[in-house]
Amino acid sequence: MTAAAAFHTAADSVAPKAPAGSGVTFDRVSVAYRGAVVLKPLTMTVAAGEILAMIGPSGSGKTTALRAVAGFVRPASGRIYIGGTDATDLPPCERGLAMVVQNYALFPHMRVSENVAFGLKARGAGRDLIARRVEESLRIVGMSQYSRRFPRELSGGQQQRVAIARALAVRPRVLLLDEPLSALDAQIRRAMVEEVARLHADLPDLTILYVTHDQSEALTLADRIAILKDGELSAIGRTGELYHRPPNRFAAEFLGRANLLPVVVEGKARDHGFVGVRIGDAKVVVSGDDHPAGSRRLMCVRPQNLTLTGDAERSNSIEAELREIHWQGELTHLVAAIGESILRVVATRLPNPPARGDRLSFFFSPSDANLIVEEAGV
């Protein structure tokens, strides 16, 4: 049995008063501050054991939604269910949750072990259980040798590990992560993202609601992503699906660079789930359904899915004039023009770099492009 598996045996769990189960359901939850609505009625479910990332720009309502789950803000309307039971009126201390925040929020006058033991003591755990859980939690985050230190004696990354151990020690029904890596510098952040991914692989039953403004963290960690904008759910879906086939312009652009080219639908293609579209003079096939012939759409294709050489898979080709070329070591960025639209291309290997002004053919696979209704979503 691995350390993590042993960690998750429920026999000695500290019983919080929160209901059993570990999914979260938002049922038309809205939040208002002094009459101003900051979260419009939100309905979505976080399944037990999944990592759901809520992303969006500042003021999108993602942190407000998380704080509503925690019980720090009271919904103006709607209900919040944790593990299938209505938790809307429960105080935070009875929800059976734990949270990790951007600034770690470790208790500065307590040693690492006392920080980790805090929640267990608050929940009335026995001394043996506390000792065992503290030891297990610190081992999982690789901080066992620092248990006697004070938070001020640790680096930012180490403090965040302790904060995660403190949250894990109470075996929360749902772990809330509020921009947990934003205060760390880029290199440590990348390492910590991988560590959180490993942690979830070791603790597959743990439900994580992860708020971030960093799309790469969300893409790396999340099973599903919910994109919020202006207090509203703009898109939600499985991470890969949302990235490759974004339902609207905002989702397409927020999850990474995207080419959004205006096209006219020609009609259904031979293969099921694909349609033919016209872009300028070129005709290409893209994935999509239910787009009537003659309708105007935006074709979304990611820069790294365009190449300068075609093959059986990359059967679509469009012609564009090269405007700029930027070599950046591992990658080369190309900027080309198709009529009034700009086409961005990222190439990993260019044996014969083209020159500005060249007319080039760019190839892509039909399954790497999808159609977006211009006004869809928000």
Added chain:
Amino acid sequence: MSDAVALAPRAAKVDLAGWWIAPPLIVLALLFLYPLTLIARAALIDDSGGLNLAAAFEVLDSRAFLDALLNTAEIAVASTAGCVVLGLTLGLILAFAPFPGAGLVARIVDTFIALPTFLVTLAFTFLYGSAGILNGALTSGLGLDHPPVDFLYSAWGVVLAEVTVYTPFVLRPLLAAFSLVDRSQIEVASLLGARPLRIVRQVILPAALPAIVAGGSLCLLLTVNEFGIVLFIGAKGVITLPLLIYDKAIQESDYQAACAIAMVNVALSLGLFGLYRFAARRLGG
């Protein structure tokens, strides 16, 4: 050679700057140190002009002095404890459970710092004095012959007045410390299962400890030296060190005794001031 020439005027400037320190030092010495020296001298030298330690020790060994010392300590400790408890309660409510108008309440409490101490005592005599509002209402309401509330003319009256006057001295640094407590620590603690009392005990109070010590020691310092309130209440048998010094010097014209007691008072004050500075430094750091 040219270096030496260049350095010479600079050295002269430094000497001049050194001399500028002298006048303020002399003023300080005349204003503060000289009177203290005079008191120390008066405590040790009798009317004949000779050194007389026996007289000073006799005063310090007297029943009156020991009673006054005990009274001073009891009243100061009780008042400080009252200030800390009231200041903490008010501070916690104002900082963590704010209600509409909480800011105004904090400012009104602050204004007590600006008021003369005897004013509160005067107000108390109107409220709780033998002919005050409370006793007036009780005697006429219940048909009593004597005013039933008479705590004001006891050590309790002094303590109540001092708590009223000096609580803002605890509340102010506490509110400053509370405003620095990371709210996310409180939120994380509550999600981990901690109820409000545990959060106050284990998260908020440790963070505010230097402020409590600083405010408390300042309170102790001020209450040890409080004169106006004790004199104004005029409670029978409640003689504190400052009042005893006043009695010896003004009523009995026994300046040597007054100065000997004053030296004890000064030592006590300096000790408490040291404690206050130590705590304030920790609060600042």
